Amino acid sequence: MVICGDDALAHRLAxxxxxxxxxxxxxxxxxxxxxxxxxxxxxxxxxxxxxxALIGRVSAAMARTSPLTPEADPGDDEPPExxxxxxxxxxxxxxxxxxxxxxxxxxxxxxxxxxxVNIHAALRARxxxxxxxxVIRLYNRKLGQHLEELLDQAAAVAALGTEDAExxxxxxxxxxxxxxxxxxxxxxxxxxxxxxxxADGLMxxxxxRMPVPPGRPGEPGLCTLALLSxxxxxxxxxxxxxxxxxxxxxxxxxAATASAExxxxxxxxxxxxTGRPVRPGGLRGRGAPLTSLFSRRLRWSLGGVIGAxxxxxxxxxxxxxxxxxxxxxLSLLDLFGINDPAIGxxxxxxxxxxxxxxxGLLLLPVLVAAAFEGLGTFRSASALRxxxxxxxxxxxxxxxxKVGTRVLARLHxxxxxxxxxxxxxxxxxxxxxxxxxxxxxxGDVTQEGVLEAAKVDRARTLLALTSExxxxxxxxxxxxxxxxxxxxxxxxxxxxxxxxxxxTLRAAHPRALTRSRSVSFLAAPxxxxxxxxxxxxxxxxxxxxxxxxxxxxxxxxxxxxxxTIAQVLRPGRLRVLAVDTSAPDEPxxxxxxxxxxxxKEREPARLVHELGDDYILxxxxxxxxxxxxxxxxxxxxxxxxxxxxxxx
Numbered sequence: 265m266v267i268c269g270d271d272a273l274a275h276r277l278a279x280x281x282x283x284x285x286x287x288x289x290x291x292x293x294x295x296x297x298x299x300x301x302x303x304x305x306x307x308x309x310x311x312x313x314x315x316x317a318l319i320g321r322v323s324a325a326m327a328r329t330s331p332l333t334p335e336a337d338p339g340d341d342e343p344p345e346x347x348x349x350x351x352x353x354x355x356x357x358x359x360x361x362x363x364x365x366x367x368x369x370x371x372x373x374x375x376x377x378x379x380x381v382n383i384h385a386a387l388r389a390r391x392x393x394x395x396x397x398x399v400i401r402l403y404n405r406k407l408g409q410h411l412e413e414l415l416d417q418a419a420a421v422a423a424l425g426t427e428d429a430e431x432x433x434x435x436x437x438x439x440x441x442x443x444x445x446x447x448x449x450x451x452x453x454x455x456x457x458x459x460x461x462x463a464d465g466l467m468x469x470x471x472x473r474m475p476v477p478p479g480r481p482g483e484p485g486l487c488t489l490a491l492l493s494x495x496x497x498x499x500x501x502x503x504x505x506x507x508x509x510x511x512x513x514x515x516x517x518x519a520a521t522a523s524a525e526x527x528x529x530x531x532x533x534x535x536x537x538t539g540r541p542v543r544p545g546g547l548r549g550r551g552a553p554l555t556s557l558f559s560r561r562l563r564w565s566l567g568g569v570i571g572a573x574x575x576x577x578x579x580x581x582x583x584x585x586x587x588x589x590x591x592x593x594l595s596l597l598d599l600f601g602i603n604d605p606a607i608g609x610x611x612x613x614x615x616x617x618x619x620x621x622x623x624g625l626l627l628l629p630v631l632v633a634a635a636f637e638g639l640g641t642f643r644s645a646s647a648l649r650x651x652x653x654x655x656x657x658x659x660x661x662x663x664x665x666k667v668g669t670r671v672l673a674r675l676h677x678x679x680x681x682x683x684x685x686x687x688x689x690x691x692x693x694x695x696x697x698x699x700x701x702x703x704x705x706x707g708d709v710t711q712e713g714v715l716e717a718a719k720v721d722r723a724r725t726l727l728a729l730t731s732e733x734x735x736x737x738x739x740x741x742x743x744x745x746x747x748x749x750x751x752x753x754x755x756x757x758x759x760x761x762x763x764x765x766x767x768t769l770r771a772a773h774p775r776a777l778t779r780s781r782s783v784s785f786l787a788a789p790x791x792x793x794x795x796x797x798x799x800x801x802x803x804x805x806x807x808x809x810x811x812x813x814x815x816x817x818x819x820x821x822x823x824x825x826x827x828t829i830a831q832v833l834r835p836g837r838l839r840v841l842a843v844d845t846s847a848p849d850e851p852x853x854x855x856x857x858x859x860x861x862x863x864k865e866r867e868p869a870r871l872v873h874e875l876g877d878d879y880i881l882x883x884x885x886x887x888x889x890x891x892x893x894x895x896x897x898x899x900x901x902x903x904x905x906x907x908x909x910x911x912x
Contacts, residue, residue, distance in 0.1 A: 265795055266364045268292040268356045268374035268385060272784035273401070273441055273791070277373060280792040281349045288911030290349045290364045292356060318694055356385035371397040371795040379404055383411060386436075390415050394422030399434045399794045403666055435796040441787035446670035448786055448805045449606055452753045452779050453659045453675060454724045461801050461813050465871055466534060466888070470804045470811075473529050486871060487839065488521045489890060490514050490806045492528035503892045512806050514892050517835040518673035530806060531888070532841065562637055565630045572623045573599060576616055583612040589695065599624040603631055648694070651683050651703040657723040658683055662709050662739055663730035664693025667755070667783055671729060676700050685709055709739040716747065725751040733757060737765060744773055753779040779807075786810060789893060796900050804890075812891050813841070816899070819883040823899060830877035837895030840887050842869040845886035 265281050267274050270293040280607040281287045294625045353360035355588070366372055372389050374382040379402050381582075386400050398415060402408040419434035462467050470489055513520065573595060581591035597603035598620030606617045660679035661672060668684075669692055675682050684697050684704040699703045707714040709730075720726065726743050728736035731757050739750045752769070756762040762780040786805065789812050793800035804811040818824045824832060829840050869888060881887065891899065 266292065266361075266366055266372045267291045267367045267375065268296050268373070269376070269377075269401075271377060272782075273787060274373075274375045276784045276788040277375065277791050277795075278348060278898075279796065280788050280893070283899060284893050285792065285796060286347075286897070288349075289346050290351060290369075291350050292353050292364050295352045295354050297321055325786065326756070354595065356381065356388070358388055361385070361389055366396065367392065367393045369396060371399065371797075373399040373401075373402040373791055375791065375796055379407070383407075386411070386415060390418050390436075394419050395434045397434060397797060399791055399797065400436070400438045401441065401791075402438050403440055403442065405440070405443075408440070412436045412438050435797070439787075439790060439794060440666075440670075441791075442666040442670040444790045445667065445781070445783050445786040446674045449671050449727065449729065449753065449755075449781055450666070450674040450678065450680075452781065452805070453671075453680060453727055461804075466871070468813075468841065470530050471533055471535050473531060475525075475528055484619075486532040486534060486873060487841070488516060488529050488531050489804065489811055489839075490530040491516055491520070491524045492530065493807065512809060513836070514806060514809065514811060514834055515834075515839045515890060515895075517833065520835065530804070538573045551646055559637060562630070566634065569623065569627050569630055572626075573620075575668075576620050576623065580613070580616050583616070584610070595620050599627065606635065648698055648704040648706065649701055651705070651717065651719050653873055655681065655683070655703070655719050657681070657724045658722075659727060660715070660718050660720050660723045660743070662686075662726070662728045662736070664688075664691045664697065664704075665729075665731060666692065668729045669693035669696055672696060672700075672702065676702065683723070685714060685718050709742075710735060715739065715743055720750070721746050723747070723750065727751065727753050728836060729755045731755075733761065740769070740778075743793055744769070744776065748773050749776050751779075753781060755783060755786065756780045757782050759785075781805060789896075793896070793900075800896075801888075810893065812889075812896050813895065814889050814891060814896055816887055816889055818881045818885045820823045821899060824881050824887065825883050826880065828878050829872055829875065832881070834895060836892065838889060838891045838899065840872055841890050842871045842888040843875055843879065843881065844869040844886040844888075845875075845882075847882075847886070849882070849884070 265287045267278050267281075267289060269277075269291075274291065275312075278289050278291045279287045345817050349628065349723070351360070353363070355374075366389050372393075374385050374389075376382050376385075382400050382402060386398055387398055389398065396419075400408070400411065415436040416434075419436070423434065446721065461470075468486075472492070493511050512573060513524075516524070546608075569639070573592075576599075577592035577595040580586065580595055581588045584591065586594070598617045601621060603617070603623055606614045609617075621758060659675060661668060661675070661682050661684045664672065664684055664686040667685075672684060672693055673696065682702055684693070684702055686694060686697075686706060687708045688694075689706055694704065694706075696702075703718075705717045707717070707720065709715060720743050723743075726740060728739050729737055730739075733754075736754045736756065740754055744752065754762070754765065755842050756765065759782075763780070766778055766780055769776075789810060790800045793812070793814060801813045801815055804813065816824070829843075832838065832840050869886075889896070889899075
């Protein structure tokens, strides 16, 4: 496995592949362009030493958050040093890719922060190795779709005429770390909001439930995904955790779930798809809503003038005996002052003409006011909207970078009121906030008055998603001083720093909920799964740990093929959620030479409770799994793992 990049995602991805999937990894990092701080010892200078130190910290954090099961041998689980090789290269050109072993590699991940650099390297890598499995980090969605088609077509053309053209997995996967983590970050914004995952015709969601008092039955669910630690619940209801508390229990068995009392749970539920609601028409999303184009007083004025014109037209038709259409035409001419004076006409006609002229004088200021109001409305539509005066119960979103922009779009789709705070007027998310008419405050969150302008004292949640840990922490501390019960979600990278912040905020504000999330921590499993040739559908955050939802073919896995669902269950590591049984049975030997029938569209997968724990998995089945990092790594590892899933 080859990884090109030198940011947090690249380091976590390298540690993920080496420690969990037991793969040999080559990390290509750019050479240092400026001297490092003197406190770093000389052997660690340059991009090589920095990457080694960071990967070591990431591996240690992963080891703390993924404890081994009792049957594992901790000494044998340590990956060999030669499993990771770090190569310095100024850019990912042909020389660097060849030196990294791309012509013989199984997969390549390009996770530079520049889309153009990743595209150039992907084109070079596909030319060097048509069988290579490519995973590319791109922020541009449309460009990513076109690039996938282009590189897949190039791989298919290169594989024509080869013997193993049907078995080689030379797929191209374009991922965005912002798109991957946006649902999980948005789900933490509001209590009761769940993480929804769509797979094989099913809509599943993980719901966090508070502890159930003794004697009261809990709400039913498909299965229990995690038992939360005492620190994750409201300390007013649950006693403080013991010093040896190691955090949540992931994928517990039925016995552990039944014996757990006084702790929150995360359960899996199924929801029915009702279709995306149709948004109201008009100028919403592109400018100003039609209801706000003219004020209510102006609309009443226009209605009164139109009513007066209709009354004059009816009176003219009744008094003069003219056709109603002709009478209305004459009334409009009198209204605009372009008709001849009614000299020699009847007194009623003269009176109606005078009244029409007076109505025309009243219409002129109304039309001028309508023009000014419409112009002002469209001007305000092109500007950033200020938070409304009576806004309450909203989400304050700090940072409109790549991650903040995706989270803003997701919150808007969910119908959650949001107020954004951004210091850079040219940030990429400012245009989206303007188009969606989302209230936005431009200013530095560390300055006084900025969070007050965002109505943080009446907010429900604070999402601090800037790229600076200290900025997020400072904003959270100031917001808590204004509103101690405010729910806070921080974007923090360093695990030890996040743990210290979490414990301090919990001790200082015991009645408030605090969550810390790392973008690279949530996105790395999806990139690692794509490099392994499997599709990870989503990640469910459980405090500082993550549950993965993956779709795996049964064929070729001894831990799945020919076993019942109950035998596949590994508490703390692996659980089957649903099985796609729409594929037909294997053909008999005498019909193996028959021409294959036309493939039909797959039916929705069947949940485990519908099949029963005694269902035997067939090779052609496809299963939907919930697994920990270690459990999925053991299942998908191509080499034997000392602490892997037992095959007996």
